[in-house]
Amino acid sequence: MNELDEIRTIIEESKLKYKNYQVWDLASTENFNLEQAVSELPFNIGKGVWKGILLNDDVKLNLGGKHALTSANVLCINSSDVIHNFRISLIGPDVLEISKKTVDFAMMVLIGGKKIEKSVLNKLKRTIYLSNEIDGLSLRSISRKFWYQISNILYDKQVSFKHIGIAFIALYLQEFEDIIESIEVVFIIDDEDAILKLIDLEPKIKKIYSEAFKDKIWKYAKQRDDCDFDWECAVCDYQSICNEIRNIIKLRENKITKLKDKNEDISGCR
Amino acid sequence: MKILAVVGKGGVGKTTMTYLIAQDIINRGFHPLLIDADPTMSHLMRLLGIKTENTIENIRQGVIRIATMGDKSEKINLAQNIDEVVSDCIIKSVDYSLMVIGQPQSAGCFCPSNTLLRNVIENISDEYEYVIIDCEAGMEQIHRSVVRSIDFLLIISDSSLRSLETAVKIKKAAKKYTKFKDYGVIVNRLRQTHKKAILEMLKKKDLNLIGTIREVSEITNLELEGKSLSDLPTSSDCISDLSQIVDKIIKLMNNS
Numbered sequence: 001m002n003e004l005d006e007i008r009t010i011i012e013e014s015k016l017k018y019k020n021y022q023v024w025d026l027a028s029t030e031n032f033n034l035e036q037a038v039s040e041l042p043f044n045i046g047k048g049v050w051k052g053i054l055l056n057d058d059v060k061l062n063l064g065g066k067h068a069l070t071s072a073n074v075l076c077i078n079s080s081d082v083i084h085n086f087r088i089s090l091i092g093p094d095v096l097e098i099s100k101k102t103v104d105f106a107m108m109v110l111i112g113g114k115k116i117e118k119s120v121l122n123k124l125k126r127t128i129y130l131s132n133e134i135d136g137l138s139l140r141s142i143s144r145k146f147w148y149q150i151s152n153i154l155y156d157k158q159v160s161f162k163h164i165g166i167a168f169i170a171l172y173l174q175e176f177e178d179i180i181e182s183i184e185v186v187f188i189i190d191d192e193d194a195i196l197k198l199i200d201l202e203p204k205i206k207k208i209y210s211e212a213f214k215d216k217i218w219k220y221a222k223q224r225d226d227c228d229f230d231w232e233c234a235v236c237d238y239q240s241i242c243n244e245i246r247n248i249i250k251l252r253e254n255k256i257t258k259l260k261d262k263n264e265d266i267s268g269c270r
Numbered sequence: 271m272k273i274l275a276v277v278g279k280g281g282v283g284k285t286t287m288t289y290l291i292a293q294d295i296i297n298r299g300f301h302p303l304l305i306d307a308d309p310t311m312s313h314l315m316r317l318l319g320i321k322t323e324n325t326i327e328n329i330r331q332g333v334i335r336i337a338t339m340g341d342k343s344e345k346i347n348l349a350q351n352i353d354e355v356v357s358d359c360i361i362k363s364v365d366y367s368l369m370v371i372g373q374p375q376s377a378g379c380f381c382p383s384n385t386l387l388r389n390v391i392e393n394i395s396d397e398y399e400y401v402i403i404d405c406e407a408g409m410e411q412i413h414r415s416v417v418r419s420i421d422f423l424l425i426i427s428d429s430s431l432r433s434l435e436t437a438v439k440i441k442k443a444a445k446k447y448t449k450f451k452d453y454g455v456i457v458n459r460l461r462q463t464h465k466k467a468i469l470e471m472l473k474k475k476d477l478n479l480i481g482t483i484r485e486v487s488e489i490t491n492l493e494l495e496g497k498s499l500s501d502l503p504t505s506s507d508c509i510s511d512l513s514q515i516v517d518k519i520i521k522l523m524n525n526s
Contacts, residue, residue, distance in 0.1 A: 066373070244337035244345065245382035249389065251349030256393075 003075055003205055004082060007108055007198070011186055014091045014194035022094070024162050026086035026169075034086075038170045042157035044135040045167045046174075054138040060155035061098060062140075063105035063189075064147030071106040071198040072146075073205050074128050076116050080181035083112035088165030092189030095150065095159050105147065105188070106195045109168060112182040120179060121209050126236065127172055134167050161187045271396050272523040273417060275403040277444070278426030279436035283458045285313035286489060287426050288404040289499050290509065294516045295400050296365045303360070303398040305391075307371045307405050307416050314404045315370055317499060324359040325372025326387055333383050356390045367398070371416060392417055419449035421523045424480070426456050429464050431471070438475050452522050454480025456515060461485055481515035483508055 001009070015021045026032050038045065064070025077083060092103075109128050116124070129139060129146065136154030140147055150159065165185040172183055188194050233239050276288045288304070295302050306314040315322065329352075336348050361368040369391070395401045395417065403416060423444055427433040437455055444450060457468055460482040472479050486508045492501055502509065 241334065241337050242382050245333060245386060248333070248337065248345055248349045248352075249382060249386050251346060252352060252386070252389070255350060 003201065003208075004077055004110070006201055006204075007075065007110070007186075010194050010197045010201075011089065011091065011188070014188055014191045017193075018091050018191060020093065021089065021091040022162075023090075024088045024165070025084070026088065026166070032086070034166075034170055034173065037166050041163050041167060042159055043137075043154055043163070043167075045133055045171060047133055049135045050132045050137070054140075054149050054151055058151050058153075059101075059138075059149045060152045061095065061100075061150040062102040062147055063107075063150065065102040066147075068102045068147065069104040069106070069192065069195045069199065070147045071108075071195050071202065072128050072148075073107075073198065073202060074109045074111065074125050075205055076111045076113070076121060076124055076208075078112075078114055078116055080112035080114065083110050083182035084184045085112075085182035086169065087184045088162055088169075089184075089186045090161045090165075090189070091187065091194070092191055094161055095155065095164075098189070103190045104192055104195050105190075106186075106198045107168075107188075108186040108198070109172065110184040110186070111172070111180055113179045114181065115179040117179075120176065124172075124176065125209050127175065128168070132238075133171055134164070137164065137167075161189075271398055271401060272422070272520075273395065273401045273403065273420040274422045274424055274519065274523065275405055275420045275450070276424045276426060277405045277440050279428075279433045279440075282426045282428045282433050283483075284308075284426050285317055285404050286499065287424070287456065287458065287483075287512070288314055288402055289317050290502075290512050291424075291516055291519075292366060292402050293500070294509075294513050295402070298516075300399050301366060302400040302402050303367045303369065303395060305369045305371065305401065305403040305416060307403050315368070318368060319498060320361055320368060322361060322370055324361075325370045326356065326359065326391070327372030329355055329359060330383050330387055333386060337383075352386065353390050353393060356387065357394055360394070369394075388416060388418060419451075421451050422519055423450040423453035424456060424519065425453065425477075426458055428459050429457060429461065429468055434468075434471055434475060434477070437477055441477065454478045454519070454522070456480055457482045459483065459485040480518055481511065483511045483515075 026034075026037065062068065107128065111124060132139070136151040136157075136159075138149040138151065140149055165187070168185055169183050173180060188198070233242070236242075274291070276284050276291070278284045285308070292302055292304055304314060304318075308314070332355075333348065333352070336344050340348070356369075359369065361370075401417075403420070423441075425437045425440055427437045441453060444453070455472065455477045457472070457479065460468065462484070465482065468482075469479065484507045486506055488502055488506050489499070489508060492499060
């Protein structure tokens with residue numbers, strides 16, 4: 001069974017168990033227009049709309065978490081036929097139906113396209129993790145774990161997973177319109193078994209990317225002290241912030257050097 | 271400055287050992303810097319009876335916020351004062367100083383923020399003769415955000431096979447992730463009847479034994495009664511076992 005079949009099986013099993021699922025086939029909606037759908041979203045999307053930082057009090061809902069399950073994956077297939085274009089599936093409760101502060105969460109973005117090449121896999125994978133392009137949706141991470149957060153403001157705008165799905169589809173198409181022929185988003189909420197199965201599948205999916213980028217990943221892994229993302233810095237949206245911090249490090253080092261030059265005790269900078 | 275990192279499988283008594291080693295070093299007339307680097311539990315802070323919100327992680331969040339949203343003057347100000355800010359976050363008592371790392375959290379992944387704080391922590395650590403780090407199971411997170419190299423890696427194990435197997439894994443991972451000059455294993459809560467078998471097992475697994483701690487009921491009793499470990503009688507077998515081990519560690523650290 002290939003990765004897509006395994007994902008489909010997990011989705012179907014979860015649907016059967018849950019019965020609480022919704023499928024939005026946007027393409028089958030009369031006169032569907034993605035631009036129009038994006039303009040009707042209750043939040044803004046695009047580069048720079050969101051700084052990506054939420055304080056605890058500003059968080060309404062954690063999708064996954066420190067003590068909850070999270071899985072987010074992008075699977076790219078060199079065929080568009082097997083992906084249901086513009087379909088968003090939700091298994092489990094929608095955002096406003098969730099009463100807990102934290103839920104187990106999985107998101108799969110399935111992408112089909114004959115022109116998908118190894119060189120873009122890295123970028124395609126990155127987009128799912130970097131949510132600083134959706135106003136009010138934040139990505140939190142700790143070592144080896146990450147999760148999404150919905151802000152109070154976003155929640156109050158009656159956001160639904162359909163909206164979030166449209167946002168992700170639009171963000172993907174904005175950047176990869178030439179190569180994506182079909183795209184589908186699946187959310188699974190609060191189904192521990194299904195999410196655990198998806199987490200188990202992650203190394204297999206990851207292998208597809210790491211095989212394509214073995215040399216590059218190794219090179220970057222050597223350079224970086226600490227980064228949970230295995231793509232190169234050059235394609236990372238957080239690169240500018242990392243560079244700012246590097247500048248702060250340089251400023252501090254300059255100060256220490258100056259103090260040393262003056263033969264002053266560097267404990268003065270403590 | 272000598273840095274000792276205490277690691278081991280969860281539940282083997284890492285924090286208790288850290289506390290007792292610190293106590294022994296204090297009794298020798300030193301003022302150690304203790305670093306509570308277990309991001310999930312912060313048991314050391316609890317054992318010391320200290321509650322603090324001032325963690326390195328909070329500072330890291332501040333660094334990221336300023337880097338993200340601050341203007342030029344705020345960034346210069348941060349670079350000028352970061353050492354002082356971190357130093358202020360240390361809780362200083364007569365006998366010891368305590369730094370709490372806290373649960374790392376961030377939006378995105380900003381490796382340079384860890385580099386910055388690690389540089390500052392290494393700088394501050396220079397003021398102390400001994401730095402004792404109570405780590406999570408392995409060394410990965412310590413290398414990332416606390417210090418780059420340590421003088422002595424102290425692996426705590428109990429008599430179980432799983433714990434000894436974890437010790438092997440920790441040693442292997444520590445070699446990969448950090449620089450350490452020397453290491454040793456303490457087998458905690460050792461029953462004399464098991465001693466021979468454990469020693470054979472350690473030899474088989476190529477682990478350096480630095481000492482064993484006898485199973486004593488006093489610690490369990492104190493924990494059950496919710497009392498502090500400072501109430502542990504100085505005549506306890508555990509304390510005398512540990513004192514001999516600290517002797518060895520200090521010698522090894524000073525010779526390395």
